[in-house]
Amino acid sequence: MTDDRVARVGLSRLFEPGDTRLPRLVAQLGATRVFELLREEKDIAGAATDVAARLLELRPERDLEEAAARGIRFICPGDAEWPGGLDDLDVVEPLQGRGGAPLGLWVRGSLSLGESAATSAAVVGSRSATTYGTSVASDLAAGLAGGETTVVSGAAFGIDQAAHRGALAMRGKTIAVLACGVDRAYPSAHKELLDYIVDVGVVVSELPLGCSPTRYRFLARNRVIAALSRGTVVVEAAVRSGALNTANWAQRLHRHVMGIPGPVTSAPSEGVHQLIRLRDATLVTRAEDVLELLSPVGANLSEEAQEPARPRDLLSRRDQQVLDAVPVSQGASLGSVARTAGISPTEVGRALRTLHGKGFVEESESRWRLAEQR
């Protein structure tokens, strides 16, 4: 009789992440029974032919022991650390033939995955990001971290990297979700970054140790990023970027989908603009906007950006009315200003003297106009 956790480890060596045949089988029979049936080489749903070759090499108990020896744990549904959000993947339609909650996740790091993910936002985008994009992503992530929100991303070059670094710079929490085993560094240039995230955050993957990334696995990984996070922000994404795939998953999972705009002349912003224009993603410009969207109604309200009060706001209502009637270019007589303002010449005379004293208007040969610096 195989233990559920061991069965899940075994199954994760037999099926690609996001294989939609598996969740239904596991839900109906339980991971243990499915694994045992496959071990008996029963053909279930046509799956056995794929897996026959792999069954002989399977040593799930040893996988777990070896991982534990390297400080890596395998968490399953039901574990305290299991993020409930992942289960949403079992109730939404597959996307491009992939779907379902992971069988389990391999986790490296000092934080509880469940707790870190409870208040989290994914920040994702192009690998070929611009300096504008990476700078905005890093500022955004720093702001989220400052708002006690965990930054989830994929540890790729470009936006992902900037997002993790922005959170780390604020000593905030960050989660890296990989498309390869958590014992591997992809891209290899990010080994140090990943080691640092292991120290202060969490690195997770549904792929067993030693596995390489493939395009298929990147796409399957994106659903985990979206499901782990309460919302997904896309910073820069060309029209066919993988980040848009993550955004699609977030939308399907009824998470908030947000985009940071950029110049319309910049190809890496094109996908984001489409997301906002055609897929109803919310335009956000800074961490406060994201925090507001992800908070319970009424909490963390982002203040509408406003210019500081201008000097004219401090004038009396009457003085403002007169000021509004003073020509901006060629000067006008007091009588003309009075007629435009619809206010008596006496009152207008008094207001013009006040406005002149405060530098709002200029007078030349009894004709009044706005001062240059109004």
Next chain:
Amino acid sequence: MTDDRVARVGLSRLFEPGDTRLPRLVAQLGATRVFELLREEKDIAGAATDVAARLLELRPERDLEEAAARGIRFICPGDAEWPGGLDDLDVVEPLQGRGGAPLGLWVRGSLSLGESAATSAAVVGSRSATTYGTSVASDLAAGLAGGETTVVSGAAFGIDQAAHRGALAMRGKTIAVLACGVDRAYPSAHKELLDYIVDVGVVVSELPLGCSPTRYRFLARNRVIAALSRGTVVVEAAVRSGALNTANWAQRLHRHVMGIPGPVTSAPSEGVHQLIRLRDATLVTRAEDVLELLSPVGANLSEEAQEPARPRDLLSRRDQQVLDAVPVSQGASLGSVARTAGISPTEVGRALRTLHGKGFVEESESRWRLAEQR
């Protein structure tokens, strides 16, 4: 007995544009009767005190003659050239105490105002625009003009100027709406631009000849820009920009309100981003998007920007599946790729050879990985 047109010219010398007391009076009594009553110095709605001083100087018949001599016409509701959209101003609530359709419009130029406005979009924005903003505004206006759409703007520095110039560069139609008399050039640096627009487009204002611009008149002018156009696009606008006032009018008038995003780090784009985020303006990135929104349903559909088909799209489905299973970094054996793909080693071997021949994968010591240029 004063003619309606003459009465309207007279009244336009007595009331500031957008004075909300006037439309109701004119609707109830007719322009002629209101003007006659005021001439008899009857106090109507408290308006007489404002206007007593001006009544003595009024020569509306002479105003019309002098204008005609200079090639300037005054159009009123009921004229063939009167743009019907302006009447919408009479049925919506005032904004900041201003509202109502103009009594009439002073028009200079070779085009029919009504015909040009029938298919039109306003392109407005900050006077202190960036080079990004002016370049985008000019491209947008050129694209609209190319799509047989008249570009409406306010002839100000920055975005307005770029919009007019973009349309003119395409030999397209453009309408400049001024906050001063159409015989004046404001800003004076735009005299040549305005003369050119008179030659090939239309310059209009509800202010009598000789009138100077004031802040009040700019705000009243904005409602005319919004009402003349089928939609308003804001290109760059700081948080308290007058362009947002035009957008508010467009929204109130149930016209399309659109915004062109920019870098979130650019203050002149901040107002546009707020418009999209908080006021439900539509994010647009190019003329095609605007043309699509302003067209009858189904016409002028803007194609979703797509990258050209990639080489992998031309592969057979099976070859693509195998390609998706090939590691991106360290190579994997044929058997390992077959297991990942869930496809028999024989078939995978065939596919790998095809993919190798087409440069998608590399092989080294019987291990396969994606080619650098995948």
